[in-house]
Amino acid sequence: MQDFDAVIIGAGPAGCQCARTLAKSNHKVLLVEQHENFEQNNFSSAATPLKTLEQFNLPETIVGTFWQKITIVTNNISRDWDSPERLGAVLNFAKLRGFLAQKVQAYGGEVWLGYRYVKYDRKNDRTRVFLQRKGGDLILVTTKVLVDATGFTRAVIYPSKRDKPSFLKGTGIEYLIEVEEQNYTKVSNCLTFFLGSKWMPKGYSWLFPMEHKLLKVGAARIHGEHLKIKQNEPLKKYIQLLITDYLKTSNYKIIDVHGSILEYSPGLNDIYYQDNIIAIGDAVSTVNFLGGEGIRHGMYGAEIAAKYIQKYLCNQLSSFKPYQKEMKRYFSFKWNLSEQISRKVYLGYDDSSFEQKVSTLTALKTEDLIDILFFYKFEKAYKLFGGYLKKKILFLLQNLFR
Ligand SMILES: Cc1cc2nc3c(=O)[nH]c(=O)nc-3n(C[C@H](O)[C@H](O)[C@H](O)COP(=O)(O)OP(=O)(O)OC[C@H]3O[C@@H](n4cnc5c(N)ncnc54)[C@H](O)[C@@H]3O)c2cc1C
Structure with missing residues (x-):
C-alpha cells in the first residue's frame, strides 16, 4: 500500500495548484481525478484578468485568446469598454489543468486520472483512502493529510449528501462552437455579457472568444424565485438565441457542450477542515457568485491551504483552524x-x-x-x-x- 504526505481528491484548478505547491516543496503527493483526461469535464468558460497568468506563473500556451474589451448587452442597449492593452485571457480550461498536473509530476508527485474517490477511514493512526477505477476493485492508499478539492460535490468533507446544508445554487451550460471567420472577428477580442429577460432571466449569458474561429456561448442562472419575472425556458434556448439573434448566423458547428453546477454557502459557512482533512476551492465556496468566476480564487485559496499543510506535515501545526481564519479574513x-x-x-x-x-x-x-x-x-x-x-x-x- 502506497503512503503519501498528502492525497488531493479532484484535479480542478484548486486541487492541481495545491498539489503543485506541495510537490514543489518535496512533499510526497498524490493528485486523484475521476475523469480519464482533462477534455472530459472541460466545463469552465475560464475567463480571467491578465494578472492571473503572472500570479500563478502560467504560460501563454494555456491561453485560448486574450481580450481587451468588455461589452454589456441588455434587451435594448449595448455598451462597450475597451483598452489599447490586453485586459485578460480566456484560458483553455483543459490545458490549464493539464499544465498544472504536468508540473505536479515534474516535481515528483503522482497524478492518477480515472480514479474515483470512494471513502476514507482511520486505522492505526493512518488515514486510509479508498479509490476505484471504473468497474475495478477498491485500491487503498494511506496519507497524513487528505484534501477535498472535489468542487461543488464536496465529496470528502460531506461523506453523505444528506449531511449537506442548503446552498445557493446556480447552473451553467456552454457550447463551444466553430464559426466563420467574419463572425469570429466580430467578437474576437471581447467578453460580451447579456442581461435582461430576453437574454437570460435570473442570470446572464455570454459570448467569449476561444482559439481562432472558436467561440464559447453560455448561459447561467441562479436557482430561486424572481420577484417579477416568471418565465423559465431551458438554458439551451438562450444559447441558441445568442447564436441566431446576436451572432446572426446559422452556419456554425457545435464542437462540445458542457456545463456544471455551482453550490455556494451563504455567509461562507462551509466546513474548512476536520482533523487532518482540509477542503479547498469550490468545496469552500471560493467561486464568486456575482460573476461565477472561480479559477484564480480557487487557486489562491489552494496556496493558502498548502502553506498550512506544509506546517502540519512539519509538526508546526496541530489544527487547520488558522487556515479557516485566513480564508475567512481574505474572502468574507x-x-x-x-x-x-x-x-x-x-x-x-x-x-x-x-x-x-x-x-x-x-x-x-x-x-x-x-x-x-x-x-x-x-x-x-x-x-x-x-x-x-x-x-x-x-x-x-x-x-x-x-
Ligand atoms: C459554466 C461555467 C462557467 C464558468 N466560467 C468561469 C470563468 O469564465 N472564469 C472563472 O474563473 N471561473 C468560471 N467558472 C467557475 C470555475 O470553473 C470554478 O469555480 C472552478 O473550476 C473551481 O475549481 P475547483 O478546483 O475548486 O473545482 P472543480 O473545477 O469543480 O474541480 C473539481 C474536480 O474534482 C473532481 N471530482 C469530483 N468528485 C470526485 C471524486 N469522487 N473522485 C475523484 N475526483 C472527483 C471533478 O471531476 C473535478 O475535476 C465557471 C463555472 C461554470 C459552471
Missing part, C-alpha cells in the same frame, strides 16, 4: 457582499432596472469597470446601487467586527 467581506448583490440583481431586477444600471455604468472608465467586475471594488459602483450598497457595506462591516 467581498464574497458576502457579492452574494447579496447577485441575489438583488439576478432575482430582483426587471428589464428597466438593467437598462438604467448599464446606462449609468457608461460613465465609468474601462479600468473602473474591471475593478468592479473582477476585483469587487464595489465602492466604485456607489452611483449604481446608491443607498442600498452603503447600507449593505455598513451591515457587513458591523457583523465582521462584532
